[in-house]
Amino acid sequence: MLMEKVAEILAEASAEAVEPRFRALAAGEVMEKAPGEVVTVADREAEQIITRRLRELLPVPVVGEEAVAADPALARALLSEPAVWLVDPVDGTSNFVAGRPDFAVMASLVRGGQTVAAWIWQPVTGTAYAAELGSGAWRNGHQLTRTPAGDAPEKWRGVLKSRFLEPAEHHRLRTNARVFGHLSEGLRAAGIEYPQIADGDQDFILYWRTLPWDHSPGSLLVTEAGGTSARLDGTPYHPEPPGGRDGLLVASDPATWERTRAILLGTPT
Structure with missing residues (x-):
């Protein structure tokens, strides 16, 4: 009801x-x-x-x-x-x-x-x-049941939200992200972008600023469809007041989340 x-x-x-x-x-x-x-x-x-x-x-x-x-x-x-x-x-x-x-x-x-x-x-x-x-x-x-993105990052479609990133961090992430098949800046609407993950139109999104009303609905949608929404340290997303932690990686499935984080941060898998 x-x-x-x-x-x-x-x-x-x-x-x-x-x-x-x-x-x-x-x-x-x-x-x-x-x-x-x-x-x-x-x-x-x-x-x-x-x-x-x-x-x-x-x-x-x-x-x-x-x-x-x-x-x-x-x-x-x-x-x-x-x-x-x-x-x-x-x-x-x-x-x-x-x-x-x-x-x-x-x-x-x-x-x-x-x-x-x-x-x-x-x-x-x-x-x-x-x-x-x-x-x-x-x-x-x-x-909705999201299928995994597969094991070929060069075929993955992703979004890197750079608006609130420092220039040096933006450059580093964009450089590391060159391996992905397609990368965009997104649509400036979490209520459109999160469903794209759940529907299979995107494979991952990296957000930086995470206002709770923007990310609480979509994070649950993605995780209940089989995906992952977590901070870059692996902590599952929970809504917090503005001014809390930055950085949120959302992906089609746990394995894609782990691989995407490793690629973006330049850490060994």
Whole structure:
């Protein structure tokens, strides 16, 4: 019941506050909340709708991206509360503002510091992803099982997110990554990129900054589909307040994760 209800909440909030403004944002409906970071009225209205309805469903704190932008202390609930909702009302806001279709509406439920349920709604394609800890991952109701990437890195497809990397680290990783078959900078939307791993369209992604509302839903989706999402020291991903650890490698399967880390960091396998 919970899985279906939250999926409905995201789709309905998107239909009300997000989709009518896609490629139709009016003057004054786009603001800068931080240098290089934009927010729209769609983000704020969708988060308000989702927050209210999630609290009606399960009355625990809601850590929303826009609420935390206004009051960073709200994110501490991830450390202090037994259960927390995480909400990203428009993941990929820069794409949304530019009229590109790569954006999503996301939520997850965190208990005891671990993501136990996750939802990703992609409005443009009408695609719904969901995952439940220990039960599996689904796309539009069909269970996802990710096959391993194979043992030939020269055929792997990956993403190296370099926006928040120091120049020297970026150069080192890009140099080591030349062995891979195809490498891109990604689509600036975790709600699009993580499903690409679960669906088999990408084999790995290296993220650096890991805001919890961006990575909690997709990490559970990938791991429940058979993949791996872990810090570079091998620690499984758990959502943390902003300002925590950097670096997160996501891959199609455990063996691909290990091999990709070794290649990127230049360590022997």
